[in-house]
Amino acid sequence: MTKRTYQRDNLIVHWDSSRCIHSGRCLRGLPEVFDLQARPWVQLEEAESDAVTATIETCPSGALTYERVGGQPEQTPDVPTITPHPNGPLHVRGYVEVRDVTGAVFDAGPRMTLCRCGHSNNQPFCDNSHREAGFKDRARVISPERNDAQHPPPAT
Structure with a gap:
């Protein structure tokens, strides 16, 4: 590093x-x-x-x-936001602390990209491994249609 x-x-x-x-x-x-x-x-x-x-x-x-x-x-938004990038990481805007399992601050900053494909060698951060892995998100995760989605009936 x-x-x-x-x-x-x-x-x-x-x-x-x-x-x-x-x-x-x-x-x-x-x-x-x-x-x-x-x-x-x-x-x-x-x-x-x-x-x-x-x-x-x-x-x-x-x-x-x-x-x-x-x-x-650097000036940051008052409320942090997390936005999924299509077929890629989560974009975080606003000051955020990333904590380890003990609760200690591991990293912090005004912007970051977090892995959501599971292939990054730099977890929890993105290292672009999603490209080589061919990661494709499900459209309903990031689309406006998600709000209109109907949940399937519970299994009986």
Whole structure:
């Protein structure tokens, strides 16, 4: 697991490789800042802080996070949400703590992707193993029609 911190005058960016699912949103959002060919791969001086933070907030896994110098963390929704991604992970938005069986905080953050296929080698987080495993969710799990579904009668 690699964790790196990048800083400029008013911004601190954290990257946790163990959480990255390689969605590429950072690379497409600000290629001049997030450049896999450069070393270091995060070049904060290449864009305004607000553009960097807006791009980081699109990172579904929470591998990229930030805080403003002075201790102001990333703004998060008051109420966390969990959204199933079709044939993929659960996208969590809002500050959430993941606890182990003893109740201790295992990890926490403003965004994360949780495995729902059961194949991740980075449980409880997604590592994109659902792609190789051919995971397909049942449409009724994530479709609006679920609210209109009729339960089968109980077995007699």
